[in-house]
């Protein structure tokens with residue numbers, strides 16, 4: 001029986017993870033669940049999974065949550081609050097696996113704590129890896145932690161790697177990764193209409209049901225940019241070895257091109273329970289609850305090269321990784337601020353890349369070799385991105 005801690009239990013990935021956990025209650029027990037503030041959903045999850053610990057980051061909400069537990073069958077759950085409590089539950093002795101499914105930079109410290117503690121990390125929180133690539137991978141290798149990618153593309157690539165593959169290892173015979181992307185909701189929209197798209201249009205993804213931030217990232221294709229950086233880190237590849245491929249049907253989840261001309265692809269219905277179940281069962285497999293792929297319904301698969309004029313965020317991600325050091329941290333922080341501003345209708349959709357690029361231009365690259373530098377630069381980039389937004393919206 002393995003103990004699992006689900007960081008970000010109330011999010012899209014968290015909910016899918018608990019669905020898989022419930023299907024395999026003979027193998028997995030949810031030891032700790034965390035949420036930022038959605039205590040109603042968290043309460044329902046606790047009734048089903050009865051974890052030992054719960055973290056509600058928001059202090060007031062955690063008090064309200066503790067009150068909800070009084071006189072219930074789950075009154076013995078220990079309720080913690082504050083961001084430090086996330087690190088505490090991610091490193092408990094009774095926790096074997098940590099699902100890192102907090103969105104954004106907020107997930108960095110608990111994910112890194114799990115890596116240092118030698119846990120099996122099921123990593124959905126790509127922002128953490130983009131910010132801290134080198135030190136994250138170093139923590140994994142020093143502690144002997146196991147790092148399994150949850151992002152569907154990286155999970156697909158991992159599955160296409162040779163038997164016994166572990167994250168961070170270079171495979172010399174793998175010459176290229178073909179990183180697939182749906183192209184999001186605006187793949188074919190006339191370019192002059194992009195400036196006026198609304199948050200509601202941007203979060204309506206054609207193939208995947210996800211949190212708001214990653215949905216906007218998919219619409220700008222910053223998501224693919226972050227994933228390109230994530231792939232460089234996870235598979236020890238250079239940016240020029242990663243080819244982004246627009247594949248609107250989202251059936252192939254990525255491919256690895258080998259030196260002998262073999263291209264291996266992983267396919268399946270677009271449902272995050274596939275990579276989640278794969279990583280939870282690894283190195284075996286078990287059922288995920290996902291419908292079998294009906295290849296006759298798919299009928300055809302299309303592939304296109306991405307247009308960088310339509311998707312400037314993808315160009316910015318290549319620029320950031322090629323500059324290296326702290327630039328991916330700056331890219332990520334500026335993007336988080338720009339997406340928040342777009343979602344609250346302070347700025348337009350096409351302002352997102354503008355804000356990020358102006359912010360990146362104001363920084364010199366520094367080596368990203370300590371956590372202190374990364375956290376400092378992350379904060380500075382947020383301040384600068386907000387200044388840029390103020391200049392845009394007088």
Ligand code: NAD
Pocket residue numbers: 007008009010011012013014034035036037038057100101102103104106124125126127150151152208209210211212213214272
């Ligand atoms: P979501 O918005 O649905 O959920 C986010 C979760 O993080 C929630 O549980 C929320 O309570 C928690 N959270 C938010 N801010 C927090 C904070 N400051 N402190 C602590 N907890 C906080 O997001 P999601 O779609 O589930 O995505 C989660 C992560 O997984 C992201 O990094 C995303 O890029 C990645 N991912 C998601 C998908 C997907 O299909 N949803 C696919 C691949 C990768």
Ligand code: MG
Pocket residue numbers: 151152153227
């Ligand atoms: Mg993905």
